[in-house]
Amino acid sequence: MEKKINITVQNMVKEDNQNKQGSGNSKDDKGILEVQNLSAWYGKTLAIKNISMSIRSNAIMSIIGPSGCGKSTFIRCLNRMHEVSHGGRTEGCIMLDGKDIYARDADPVVIRRRIGMVFQKPAPFPTMSVFDNVAAGLKLTQFWSRRWELEEVVERSLRQAALWDEVKDKLHQSGASLSGGQQQRLCIARAIAVQPEVILLDEPCSALDPASTLKIEDLMRSLVTQYSIVIVTHNMQQAARVSDMAGFFLADQDQAGILIEYGKTSQLFTNPKDKRTEDYITGRFG
Amino acid sequence: MNNLNERGHARRKWINRIMLVLSGTAAAIAILILALILGYAMIKGISYLNLTLLTQASKPVGETGGGMRNEIFGTLILVALGSIIALPIGLLAGVYLAEYANPKLAATIRFTADILAGVPSIVVGVFVYAIMVIPMHSYSAVSGGVALAIIMVPVVARTAEESLRLVPDSMREAALALGITRWRAVVGVVIPGAMTGIITGIMLAVARIAGETAPLLFTALGSSFGLQGLLKPIGSLSLLIYHYALSPYKSQQQQAWAGAFLLIVLVLGINIIVRWVSNRKQF
Amino acid sequence: MAIKRNEQKTLTPGSMKCPRFIRRSGYTDNIFSNLTLFFAIVMVVILVALVIILTRDAMPAINKFGFSFITNTMWNPVTDVFGALPAIYGTLITSLIGLLIAVPISFGAAIFLVELAPNWLKGPASFIIEMLAAIPSVIIGLWGLYVLVPVVRHPIEKWLGSHLGGLPFFQGPPFGVGFLAAGLVLAIMTIPIITAVSRDSMKAVPNEQREAMYALGATRWEVINKAVLPYCRTGMVGGVILGLGRALGETMAVTMVIGNSNKLTASLFSPGTTIASTIASQFGEASTGVQTGSLIELALILFGVTLIVNVIARTLVWRMTSLKAAKK
Numbered sequence: 001m002e003k004k005i006n007i008t009v010q011n012m013v014k015e016d017n018q019n020k021q022g023s024g025n026s027k028d029d030k031g032i033l034e035v036q037n038l039s040a041w042y043g044k045t046l047a048i049k050n051i052s053m054s055i056r057s058n059a060i061m062s063i064i065g066p067s068g069c070g071k072s073t074f075i076r077c078l079n080r081m082h083e084v085s086h087g088g089r090t091e092g093c094i095m096l097d098g099k100d101i102y103a104r105d106a107d108p109v110v111i112r113r114r115i116g117m118v119f120q121k122p123a124p125f126p127t128m129s130v131f132d133n134v135a136a137g138l139k140l141t142q143f144w145s146r147r148w149e150l151e152e153v154v155e156r157s158l159r160q161a162a163l164w165d166e167v168k169d170k171l172h173q174s175g176a177s178l179s180g181g182q183q184q185r186l187c188i189a190r191a192i193a194v195q196p197e198v199i200l201l202d203e204p205c206s207a208l209d210p211a212s213t214l215k216i217e218d219l220m221r222s223l224v225t226q227y228s229i230v231i232v233t234h235n236m237q238q239a240a241r242v243s244d245m246a247g248f249f250l251a252d253q254d255q256a257g258i259l260i261e262y263g264k265t266s267q268l269f270t271n272p273k274d275k276r277t278e279d280y281i282t283g284r285f286g
Numbered sequence: 287m288n289n290l291n292e293r294g295h296a297r298r299k300w301i302n303r304i305m306l307v308l309s310g311t312a313a314a315i316a317i318l319i320l321a322l323i324l325g326y327a328m329i330k331g332i333s334y335l336n337l338t339l340l341t342q343a344s345k346p347v348g349e350t351g352g353g354m355r356n357e358i359f360g361t362l363i364l365v366a367l368g369s370i371i372a373l374p375i376g377l378l379a380g381v382y383l384a385e386y387a388n389p390k391l392a393a394t395i396r397f398t399a400d401i402l403a404g405v406p407s408i409v410v411g412v413f414v415y416a417i418m419v420i421p422m423h424s425y426s427a428v429s430g431g432v433a434l435a436i437i438m439v440p441v442v443a444r445t446a447e448e449s450l451r452l453v454p455d456s457m458r459e460a461a462l463a464l465g466i467t468r469w470r471a472v473v474g475v476v477i478p479g480a481m482t483g484i485i486t487g488i489m490l491a492v493a494r495i496a497g498e499t500a501p502l503l504f505t506a507l508g509s510s511f512g513l514q515g516l517l518k519p520i521g522s523l524s525l526l527i528y529h530y531a532l533s534p535y536k537s538q539q540q541q542a543w544a545g546a547f548l549l550i551v552l553v554l555g556i557n558i559i560v561r562w563v564s565n566r567k568q569f
Numbered sequence: 570m571a572i573k574r575n576e577q578k579t580l581t582p583g584s585m586k587c588p589r590f591i592r593r594s595g596y597t598d599n600i601f602s603n604l605t606l607f608f609a610i611v612m613v614v615i616l617v618a619l620v621i622i623l624t625r626d627a628m629p630a631i632n633k634f635g636f637s638f639i640t641n642t643m644w645n646p647v648t649d650v651f652g653a654l655p656a657i658y659g660t661l662i663t664s665l666i667g668l669l670i671a672v673p674i675s676f677g678a679a680i681f682l683v684e685l686a687p688n689w690l691k692g693p694a695s696f697i698i699e700m701l702a703a704i705p706s707v708i709i710g711l712w713g714l715y716v717l718v719p720v721v722r723h724p725i726e727k728w729l730g731s732h733l734g735g736l737p738f739f740q741g742p743p744f745g746v747g748f749l750a751a752g753l754v755l756a757i758m759t760i761p762i763i764t765a766v767s768r769d770s771m772k773a774v775p776n777e778q779r780e781a782m783y784a785l786g787a788t789r790w791e792v793i794n795k796a797v798l799p800y801c802r803t804g805m806v807g808g809v810i811l812g813l814g815r816a817l818g819e820t821m822a823v824t825m826v827i828g829n830s831n832k833l834t835a836s837l838f839s840p841g842t843t844i845a846s847t848i849a850s851q852f853g854e855a856s857t858g859v860q861t862g863s864l865i866e867l868a869l870i871l872f873g874v875t876l877i878v879n880v881i882a883r884t885l886v887w888r889m890t891s892l893k894a895a896k897k
């Protein structure tokens with residue numbers, strides 16, 4: 001398996017023109033999201049501790065690590081969904097365009113418009129048609145919307161999500177009538193319809209078959225020119241295939257998740273700085 | 287195993303047989319009772335049913351003809367009044383219990399709803415008499431509607447709450463992640479997701495109040511005239527059945543059976559349709 | 570897998586016209602949640618108002634009679650003296666008869682529905698029994714008056730009178746209307762609810778319990794009796810008490826078959842009255858403040874009794890369902 005990853009990574013390295021030295025903490029390149037000393041709790045239990053990282057714009061950052069080390073908690077903090085969970089609490093700040101999304105006067109609703117999320121289990125709204133699903137983010141915030149405006153946005157979003165051809169005749173069927181892979185792409189279309197700047201994906205392919213998984217990976221590479229993407233995945237090959245940057249999480253002795261290292265994917269996989277990263281990549285655990 | 291006591295074993299088998307037969311008989315009795323009541327009422331009722339009963343107002347005793355048209359309308363009007371009052375209160379209370387309430391307050395309110403649902407309907411009628419009929423110095427359709435609404439509200443609230451709880455959290459999260467406000471998420475995504483259950487609950491509550499008599503005895507009072515205004519008394523099928531059943535006049539007793547037929551068709555009809563539809567929707 | 574780097578941008582993030590109504594979302598959320606809270610509180614207010622108003626309007630009677638209201642057997646509009654004992658007795662005795670008849674039938678039906686019936690029969694049979702619950706009370710009263718009461722008069726009361734006439738319960742002329750008929754009608758009306766709750770309780774028993782019993786060589790009935798019933802005892806008792814609560818408050822059907830006579834007698838054949846039927850038959854004609862107040866005091870007593878019974882029932886049934894949830 002080690003060889004397979006190395007071959008994939010070397011292919012990426014060959015094709016990648018931006019082959020600069022990547023260290024974990026590039027000071028010249030301010031990312032679209034700057035995470036600074038983020039910690040999060042569920043009630044009294046500390047879930048992640050002191051995470052700091054920079055998320056580059058127009059790049060795919062993958063969050064990898066064994067299960068239970070806070071990857072999902074972390075990504076849910078990025079769009080303030082963590083506080084929706086029972087007893088969710090955070091400390092630290094996350095700068096979006098220089099402004100802290102956890103500031104006192106920051107409105108979570110606006111933040112979630114700018115940072116969208118797709119969940120692990122495809123969750124189309126079953127009572128709405130495909131069309132209404134994609135338009136949901138718009139219909140539920142504006143007090144009116146002209147039909148043609150919605151149609152334009154729905155078509156654009158479905159095209160970008162590589163789903164238009166498959167559903168253009170089924171726009172008024174229920175969102176739940178699609179296959180699993182299609183449902184997930186529908187959720188992606190729904191998320192991009194509101195034009196976020198960042199798209200978060202929490203293990204988006206873990207409930208899907210391999211063919212759908214590859215389609216979604218292709219989709220992500222095509223979206224990255226316009227959006228910044230963060231993806232949580234427990235599948236290392238996927239991270240190697242798809243992402244530009246990677247962050248490796250691990251649970252410390254108190255069961256809280258910490259960030260071991262992050263940097264360019266190619267470098268993390270071929271020349272990790274931390275021994276624990278190397279152990280994980282080479283399959284010694286996880 | 288040779289310590290099997292032959293006689294004890296036979297006795298156990300015998301007891302087993304008897305008890306199984308008894309329980310089957312019990313179920314048969316329960317079903318038989320329903321058949322007896324329904325069958326008799328439907329057959330007798332339909333035999334006295336004719337077009338005049340449905341289309342005419344009632345006439346004084348002794349005169350032939352006359353019908354229960356006004357009472358039919360009365361039932362519909364009272365049900366409509368009760369629903370108009372009860373549905374907003376019940377639904378929004380149910381939304382509160384399911385979406386917003388902190389656990390302690392929710393438990394208290396839920397408890398109150400269950401108590402309110404258990405209040406005998408005649409007590410509700412007496413209450414509405416005291417707060418509406420007396421100050422207004424008259425019986426009225428409105429007070430009948432209020433009495434029915436008080437019976438409906440806790441039922442609607444609890445079924446709405448339970449239907450909303452069945453909506454998975456993943457839907458709520460997916461909606462919030464789109465950057466819409468909480469109340470828009472509830473109204474635009476969660477409530478539609480629970481709509482089947484909510485409508486089922488509403489229809490069953492409507493069927494229940496359509497057949498209620500006791501709360502109307504001292505509020506709507508009953509009348510053989512049609513809708514004279516919301517502030518005047520009004521009759522209903524259930525009140526008609528009650529009064530005519532106790533009447534010494536054969537013609538009115540017959541009308542009681544006919545009215546019973548109509549009421550059964552209405553109430554059981556709603557029940558059957560609702561349950562059939564909701565059974566179909568469950569895959 | 571080519572990495573597309575130079576796709577022309579058609580949508581730039583944030584380029585869409587910002588919807589004009591995005592503002593601090595906090596306060597619309599607050600308005601809505603407070604609105605729902607308001608209506609939830611309305612329910613509480615209704616209940617509290619009910620208690621207060623009923624107490625206030627029962628005051629004329631409470632002041633005049635005090636505790637003797639419950640022990641007095643006279644109900645005399647002429648002398649303006651009222652006592653609730655016959656009504657209380659009637660309520661209790663009719664509910665007791667109703668439960669005595671309904672409980673064995675309901676338990677038996679529930680056992681049949683859960684353990685014995687073939688699968689194709691379970692759904693329809695349950696449905697039919699639930700339909701019994703949906704029949705309006707006044708229709709059961711109508712049927713009771715014209716179909717049941719004649720049968721009760723003859724042969725039922727005749728048979729009981731001639732064979733068990735030694736007991737004070739079965740003495741006296743067979744009127745037909747009276748405590749016995751009312752008890753039968755209440756039995757009919759409580760069977761559906763006791764059956765439904767018992768059925769749910771028995772369904773909640775995990776199959777492992779049954780299988781363990783079978784493995785010991787038990788007969789079908791022994792499995793039910795020793796493995797299933799003890800497990801769901803709480804729920805079934807809760808169902809019975811729930812049925813009791815329903816029976817205590819039942820008005821129309823009882824009023825139509827009980828004869829409405831303010832008598833306190835051991836004979837089940839005799840006409841009598843219950844709290845609910847006293848209120849129903851007399852409220853319209855109450856003339857004095859004391860009479861109305863007495864009727865309202867009756868309503869208050871009925872409310873209190875059904876409240877206690879329902880709370881007990883709810884606690885028992887709740888305990889059963891939380892046990893079931895814990896097992897899962």
